[in-house]
Amino acid sequence: MNFDSVLQFLACPETGDTLEQENNNLISKNGTKYPITDNIPRLLIPTKSKEEEKVREKMQKFYETVTLPGYDGIDSPSVLMDKAKKSGFGRWLDEAISPMASVMEVGCGTGQMTNFLGLVSSRKVMGIDQSIPSLKLGQAFKEKFDLKNVSFIQGNIFTLPAKNNSVDILICSGVLHHTPDPYKGFTELLKKVKPGGYIVIGLYNSYARIPLGIRKIIFNCTGGALRNLDAHMRRKDVDKSKKEIWFSDQYKNPHESWHSVDEVLKWFEKNKVEFVSCVPNIAGRMGDETPQNQNLFKIHPKGSSIQHIAKQLGWMFTIGREGGLFVLTGRKQ
Template sequence: MSDPQTVSNAVAKLYDTYPFPPEPILDEPPPGYNWRWNWLAAYSFCTGRKPPKQDIRILDAGCGSGVGTEYLVHLNPQAQVVGIDLSSGTLEVAKERCQRSGADRVEFHHLSLYDVEQLRGEFDLINCVGVLHHLPDPIRGIQALAKKLAPGGLMHIFVYGELGRWEIRLMQKAIALLQNEKRGDYPDGVHVGRKIFASLPENNRLLKREKERWSMENQRDECFADMYVHPQEIDYNIDTLFELIDASGLEFIGFSNPSFWNLERLLGKAPELIERAEELSKRQNYRLIELLDPEVTHYEFFLGRPPITKADWSNDNALLSAIPELNPCIDGFPSKCVFNYDYQIINFSETEFEFLQKCDGNSTVAEILVEIQLGLDGVRTLMQQQLLILTPA
């Protein structure tokens, strides 16, 4: 299936048959948050400061059934959001989802990523989750999106990783072989795949991986079909990922799960190896980490279009004159025990808690420290944990 139009038609047919993601439609805003979709939190993560404006334009490129689109509208109350997708059936679900939850600052277009230039203007934030790896030509796709990113804008991307999806790829190929001439009949593919899993011995590697990692979500046929009978998938490793990124012409800002890409967690007991790794380039370090921990099922990262000004808070005076406020993606405050932006539990000391309570978006760090004996090192600790968003003086 090498013809791009044939591939696109097959992908559209899959999602017309099984709209994805199959999250329930609610008559209220969706629960919780994904900080990568919150402009304040994402911009601060990428630059270390509060964005200069919040009345932005956001593109959800390959919006599917609108799960991410809905969050983008509700988490960014001043933004105008546009969603595009290849599947008309899935778009209908997205429209209903957003209508029902009151996500009314959004417009949808039945459009391929390749044709995104047909949309007016540029976008400050482009979200492209789970899409590029399903394109016949991902490089053409990312280049088309890059042209629509405004100067100073951010792009959040999610693509599959080959190392952690090895068993999935084997299962995809097995289903395709057994389907034979029925390939493209997606309900039949789901039926065949479920029959295989039901028949495999308990100690089979594919079955064990499915049970330990995927079986809960794959109870739904939409998820099973997206994973095992998709007609088009390209999986990446660090080397091929950066070929894609370099082709975009944009700046790689960083992975949005930085704790995974920390070599200390793997080789911390061997400081001489950590020292050797310091001789490697950043990309070689990333490659080393995924080779040592081949659980990488996907890559999540931010790209940006220069000029992107990153704040430098190493200067004490700059930090003292900044205005801090709480990261909007924190759950449980005001309490000394909260979920942070990444849903990890954080416990505050009494002094940290008092400082955070004073972060009202009006007072400077210096003014708060007159009352609270936290010190600049304490403030920097809160910053490193993404608990604060700072506005420079």
């Protein structure tokens, strides 16, 4: 497979230098060779700090067995499109992202969002993750349906194999809270976004996840019994294997952290990122928005800290039922 069209976005994870393809390798200026195996460039190098690397390795092992989201039943682009659009978030992203944009999804897992956004063939879409079994599932779908504009790459958020200021949109959802230093991860991701581009970050919310935290204690004390206390485990429309994956990811994950809206807004402020929107909303909708119709890239009211606390307490009973993930979008200045 030829990677010429993606090389303008990729860089040596060690030095940041440009990469060139020579047969089945990507080669850095200093001569380091990164193999392309199963059509996936292997650009993962360890995190510099030893302590942090231990956590990364633990998470890599975990997500090599827990690959998500699953492709069961997703056997065509139209089924993938239906699923992504039903999820709300997928549809809102698709509507907000220009057909000409370059998009990088970091921590793409099995790459369903990457493949979905790549169904618009004029977009350049890249999915980066450290888990090869997950990437292989995304790559298999891409190859089966010949999505030429989609690429999957193995990489580490903390040594990201991408050029600085190179992509229009960077998406990282459900990932940073599984890393040893989410703020540092955020700053690494931001470096790759072009000035004026957007960063979309999904994180576990400190308030919304309280009920789940309590259930986790109960499950730990009862050896996993009473699983039906979790609303997702009671769902009739989700099959058994998907429920098992959900349970492992939510209740047996070796590393996670929780974050508040104001904390992430501070990350934005510190790094000159303008707040654009939050899902769920933290203050108000734009005039033309309905609850089903969120405009992710339109600047929304930011609200006050008091409003944020009230909203987040309410999230315990809404998004808390499905993991408590909130998504903030910002614009790099």
